[in-house]
Amino acid sequence: MTPVAVMVGANRIVSAAGIIHPLGSADLSPEDEKALRRRIVEQALQALRTEVAKPTVFGRE
Amino acid sequence: MAAETLRVVCYLNQFFGQLGGEDKAGVGPQVVDGAIGAARAVQQALGDAGTVVATVICGDNYAAEQAERATTELVALVAAARPDLLVAGPAFLAGRYGVACGALCAAAQAELKIPTVTGMHAENPGVELYRRQVYVVQTGAEATRMLPEVQRLVALGLKLARGEAIGAPAAHGYFARGVTRNIVAGANAADRAVAMLLDKLAGRAFTTEVPRPAFPPVAAPRLVKTLAGATIALVTDGGLVPRGNPDGIEALNATRYGAYSIEGKSSLDAAQYDNPHRGYDTTWVKQDPHRLVPVDVARELEQSGAIGKLHETIYSTVGVATTLAQSARMGREIAEKLRAAGVDAVILTST
Incomplete structure (x- = not known):
């Protein structure tokens, strides 16, 4: 959904793990799932500190 | 009723009301009998269909800096003239003026139950603020073509005052109010879509039936704290x-x-x-x-x-x-x- 976020003008966008579970994944072990969630949240925190001039997607692989 | 001429009140800022320029932008609401300044164009456009009974004037800074008070005072002046229609502006690209026109129209409609119309350039901030509540006719940026612009305001205002059906925004040149109405189309959606595509391919003008909402850019403050x-x-x-x-x-x-x-x-x-x-x-x-x-x-x-x-x-x-x-x-x-x-x-x- 990141293209929609860009279109509507959200300024700092972190690509997450999917529409049905943006901050998790039922396919992972509980430990791995939490580590994934932590990575996404930490990326969001770093994005908040980053200067942006237009809608910017962080964390594209 | 139909035989009586319509009583119209105009709203103008200090410049179009001929009080002065920026030096007079602080003047408070006042009323003049009949049509003065730009309101004369409204009278001309009305012809025999109505009479400008009063012109209400307020300085741009007064209206912007104490908006609520200004609107209350202006509504009282408008009410005293017992109008059937309020014509505000047109404000063209003048931002303070446009916002004041929108605010007064919205308040007059709500409190006095009279139809109102105003006019502005697309980029006047008054458009986004008030187009959903108020009929805002699209004008140019400057007052170089005052009479033809005012004629369009007055034409729409007369329809509103007479209770006539108002057509689509494009037909009357007003900004879309976010109202959806059912109409019977001449051709089905597939035919219309193909016709639109052919126009597009051939480089001809075409009009979308579903304009995408405009998303205004939002400033992106950075988290400065650690x-x-x-x-x-x-x-x-x-x-x-x-x-x-x-x-x-x-x-x-x-x-x-x-x-x-x-x-x-x-x-x-x-x-x-x-x-x-x-x-x-x-x-x-x-x-x-x-x-x-x-x-x-x-x-x-x-x-x-x-x-x-x-x-x-x-x-x-x-x-x-x-x-x-x-x-x-x-x-x-x-x-x-x-x-x-x-x-x-x-x-x-x-x-």
């Missing part, structure tokens, strides 16, 4: 609610949001939460709400000192088929509450 000194809030449009959905947040086209405390919680117990969102399969986030709102890792980051504080209230709504207007309102309200609570930044999780 993370270790910042209060971070979690917000979601993915539909997290306490079991029982106490705020009755709608399953789609939401108009409500909830504020839910996480005070004393290091994690969210799935048994205490639910999710009414009907825009995605919520099975997985109901199994584990952290897949939507990461309270568990945010708490850990708070405890380790990576962030200063996790805000103790989560805001949540359902973002599916939610109108732009409702989203903007809810976002504004939530942002005001977060700001008042001293929150420095937000992580909004979306599905």
Whole structure:
């Protein structure tokens, strides 16, 4: 959904793990799932500190 | 009734009301009998159909700096002239003037129950602020073609005053008010779509039937504080609610949001939460709400000192088929509450 976020003008966008579970994944072990969630949240925190001039997607692989 | 001529009141700023330029922008509301300044063009456009009985004038700065008071005073002056129609402006690209015209029209409609019309350039801030409430006719940026522009305002104003049906925005040259009306089309959707495509391919002019909403750019302030000194809030449009959905947040086209405390919680117990969102399969986030709102890792980051504080209230709504207007309102309200609570930044999780 990141293209929609860009279109509507959200300024700092972190690509997450999917529409049905943006901050998790039922396919992972509980430990791995939490580590994934932590990575996404930490990326969001770093994005908040980053200067942006237009809608910017962080964390594209 | 039909034989009587219409009583019209005009609203002008100090410049178009011939009081003066910026040096007179501070003057308060006043009224002059009959038509003066730009109101003479309104009288000319009206011809025998109506009479400008009064011209109400206010300085741009007065109207902008004490907007509520100015509007109240102006409505009283308009009311005293007992008009059947209020014509405000046109304000062209003059921002303070445009906003004042929109505010007065909206208030006069609501309080005096009279039709109103105003006119502005597309980029006048008064357009976005008032086009949903008030008929705002599109004008040029400057007053170089005053009479033809005023004629279009007056033509629409007369239809409104006579209670005649108002056609589509394009037919009358006013800004879309966000009203949807059923009409019978001459051809089915497939035929119209193909005709539009052929026009597009051939480089001919065509008009979309579904204009995309305009998303104005929003400034992107950076978090200046260090993370270790910042209060971070979690917000979601993915539909997290306490079991029982106490705020009755709608399953789609939401108009409500909830504020839910996480005070004393290091994690969210799935048994205490639910999710009414009907825009995605919520099975997985109901199994584990952290897949939507990461309270568990945010708490850990708070405890380790990576962030200063996790805000103790989560805001949540359902973002599916939610109108732009409702989203903007809810976002504004939530942002005001977060700001008042001293929150420095937000992580909004979306599905």
